[in-house]
Amino acid sequence: MIYPDLEMELPGQLRRVHFVGIGGSGMSGIARMMHAAGVAVSGSDRSENYNTQSLRELGITVSIGHDAAHVADAEALVITGALWQDNPEYRFALEHDLPVLHRSQALAWLARGRRVVSVAGAHGKTTSTGMLVTGLLGAGADPSFVNGGIIESLGVSAGPGTDDLFVIEADESDGSFLLYDTAVALITNVDPEHLDFYGSREAFMRAFVDFAGRAREQVVISADDPGAGEVLSVLRSEGVRTPIRTFGESADADVRIVRIDDSGPVRFTVEIGDVEYSGSLPVYGRHNAVNAVGALAVLIGLGFEPQTALDALSGFAGTKRRFEFHAEVAGVRVYDDYAHHPTEVAALLDSARAVVGEGRLIAIHQPHLYSRTQHFHREFAAVLEAGADHTVVLEVDGAREDPVPEVTGALVADDFVDQDRVAYIDDWQRAAEYVARIARPGDVMVTMSCGTVYQIIPQVVSALHDRFESVTP
DSSP states (O other): OOOOOTTOOOOSOOOEEEEETTTSHHHHHHHHHHHHTTOEEEEEESSOOHHHHHHHHTTOEEEESOOGGGGTTOSEEEEOTTOOTTOHHHHHHHHTTOOEEEHHHHHHHHHTTSEEEEEEOSSSHHHHHHHHHHHHHHTTOOOEEEEEEEETTTTEEEEOOSSSEEEEEOOOTTSGGGSSOEEEEEEOOOOOOOHHHHSSHHHHHHHHHHHHHTOSSEEEEESSOHHHHHHHHHHHHTTOOSOEEEEESSTTOSEEEEEEEOSSSOEEEEEETTEEEEEEOSSOOHHHHHHHHHHHHHHHHTTOOHHHHHHHHTTOOOBTTSSEEEEEETTEEEEEEOOOSHHHHHHHHHHHHHHHTTSOEEEEEOOBOHHHHHHHHHHHHHHHHHHOSEEEEOOOBOTTSOOOTTOSTHHHHHTOSOGGGEEEOOOHHHHHHHHHHHOOTTOEEEEEOSSSGGGGHHHHHHHHHHHHHTSOO
């Protein structure tokens, strides 16, 4: 893991920049924005994907595979924290004294001099960022934005605007959300994680206090989340003068949800003072109503009328890899989601219930990171067993981490009370055949992880075809 140097002075000018890992959802958005700003951008990644193809359509040179030759003409490198330190392009930059910017520093460079709206939180920040951008555009504003996921209605994760507003998804995992000159801070929740970086829960909480305390214009923060409540208490005890607005279902929320109907696409009623306003979204899940009201609170603080803002937010159709529908075979529907923390998994399964109807919910869970699996395997098992009818646990996607002895997907599966409702299968083809074998028409399958699990979907769909099409009527 490569962490950003929070004290590094950003370069005044960037002319030719190479992105290592340009196909990532966050990196591709920053590359797109630099290209729009007139910087000559190139990049490389280990494989093709939607992002690499769309960047090429803009005229950006994208190479598949990493080679030092790709960096020969670059004046600076942009990297992700997940980069392996023996990457040849990264090594070339170090050996030739090329400036190396963490992606968060590249984003801070893009946002310099702008009125930055930073969206942070352990969960929900990609969705909330997408909602906020959708709301601003729908209400007549034209912000610049960089999100961690593709906004469905726009087809991109980033875009330049003509207003002074710049909306960004601010990452807390490595402290980089402290880099931004934030005018408006939205905190969706504060659920302690990434303790491998912070070292302690106290340090993690302090980072959120510092992030909120630096906001110049307003802080919008959850009134429901216990961790956010702790941050709010510290902010008030330290006499932070920035106006604070709370949101959620709590009785003391400034922007309060009084009713939610999540039996289908979510509908909700918001109370501000003594006035009620109605909102709706074309997506499922109670958590999406809460995220929308967080975005609403920001929009109100930016001067928009509540009902105007809610009407604009109703155009939000989701983001890629957030309960994204992929296929239906013989009445079995297959979805994918980015959920990779117990709280996110619980919210996902809750919203998926509204889609299942009379069928069953089958979860395909790929634990992400050895450290997260080691810390939360009991919590994952509890929410999966409570929310899904059956769960298949795959092997851990270690991503940037080296393997940890005895930390495998079996840790999660072994913590199920009812072992008949879980299977640990470390081979993807066998896992796909297994879920196809137990599936019935009307069931919903959902893959979940921020890792590579979405890549199993073609195997699952193929196995479903093989199973149902081979049945003679």
